[in-house]
Amino acid sequence: MAGRTLTRTTRPVVKPTPAGLMEDAGSGLDYGTRPDRMPGFLTPVDRFFVRNHAPTPVIDPAAWTLRVDGAGVRRPITYTYDELWRRFPLLSVVRTLECAGNRRRLFGEEQGAPFAGVSWGRGAIGTAEWTGVCLRDLLEPAGITPDAREVMPESLDEARARRPLPLAKALAGDTLLALAMNGEPLPPDHGFPARVVVPGWLGAASIKWVGRIEVSDRPLRVPWTTEDYVIVTPDRPAPVPITETPVASLVELPWPARLPAGPRLVRGRAYAGESRVATVEYRLDDGPWRTADLEAQGGRGVWARWEFPWDPAPGDHVVRVRATDERGRRQPDRTPWNALGYCHNSVLAHPVTVTAR
Structure with missing residues (x-):
């Protein structure tokens, strides 16, 4: 050219x-x-x-x-x-x-x-x-x-x-x-x-x-x-x-994560393509889904930041997070298969090991 x-x-x-x-x-x-x-x-x-x-x-x-x-x-x-x-x-x-x-x-x-x-x-x-x-x-x-x-x-x-x-x-x-x-x-x-x-x-x-x-x-x-x-x-x-990307969330921890015992804030991001993130929920081990705080609400085309408090006991844990957008689209438990492996947005079972102080 x-x-x-x-x-x-x-x-x-x-x-x-x-x-x-x-x-x-x-x-x-x-x-x-x-x-x-x-x-x-x-x-x-x-x-x-x-x-x-x-x-x-x-x-x-x-x-x-x-x-x-x-x-x-x-x-x-x-x-x-x-x-x-x-x-x-x-x-x-x-x-x-x-x-x-x-x-x-x-x-x-x-x-x-x-x-x-x-x-x-x-x-x-x-x-x-x-x-x-x-x-x-x-x-x-x-x-x-x-x-x-x-x-x-x-x-x-x-x-x-x-x-x-x-x-x-x-x-x-x-x-x-x-x-x-x-x-x-x-x-x-x-x-x-x-x-x-x-x-x-x-x-x-x-x-x-x-x-x-x-x-x-x-x-x-x-x-x-x-x-x-x-x-x-x-x-x-x-x-x-593919045009728009689906609603999904991200935990700001390594995979798998290893953390010392004690109270902390777990933070992350959620994104919904052309839509706006409406809510983010989290689940600890086999507990109920609870609503996370949206620390910074982005907007359409922008991610949101979320957080929740956690004071885990030592041992192995699983953290799950799911986002829902303003159109009611929520992260699924499983993403339908496609041949090229695109647009994965399943709720992830994030492994976390908490060590005693």
Whole structure:
């Protein structure tokens, strides 16, 4: 693609990924956040999960351009990096991103057989403040035609990652071309110089290292919506592309956890895709379900933080947590099987050993 300079690094991922902060998913490209290393509401950049389809490209912003074209616009238009910062009003939004394959390893354990694909634990999820330009503001100067149907950002990585969005989702007020993350320019692993942020949808829709945006007047078929990031089950005649991720919760403890006896607060996160988390409940061993406190209520497209007090006796325990969203969707005891191991959101039996002081 003209107008950009790309180099490759000596390792697939640029930022350090120490075991004290990140969980290696085994591919050499993908690293999850350790759930017990999630301070505050926002995920720090140094531990925000990395999902790559190819090594992180390092792009020269002085040579990079973004081209908007396709049959769904009246005229193609090209932007430079500096122009994006200067020409358009900037918007900052806090939004959560989650890989559709999050918890795939646990899904395999639940089903009694592993799934192919990245062997994620619980850490392929994170929340950041994203600053950039509304995608609709970038498309408008190109002249969107009445026949426009889909908008497809395309990556400059070796995989040319791309995934179409319905026009309505692309034009939503919080769908961004992000230039900054948590108040700093995007790091290379998170899409520098520019990435799309699609709130509430699977992370694969938030294409990184964008170099082109195609606006189409017809449905687009790409591997990311026909072969991967799809739900395939025996009762569905064709793969169904994943859009929104399901409601799920996360306990901020190692798996398994080992804790000293004594009173404590157990904390965690819950996320419901495009919906809002309404309630979070917890169950200790064989006790009743009780309501956890929502310490920080996020909103649609943003996780919520929850907590509950616990003063456990020494011994082995099981902690269960389930979230319910504003639409009444509640985490199930078991996730229905699908061939690629996506969208696992079962209530987890979290093992905890409490030691005497």
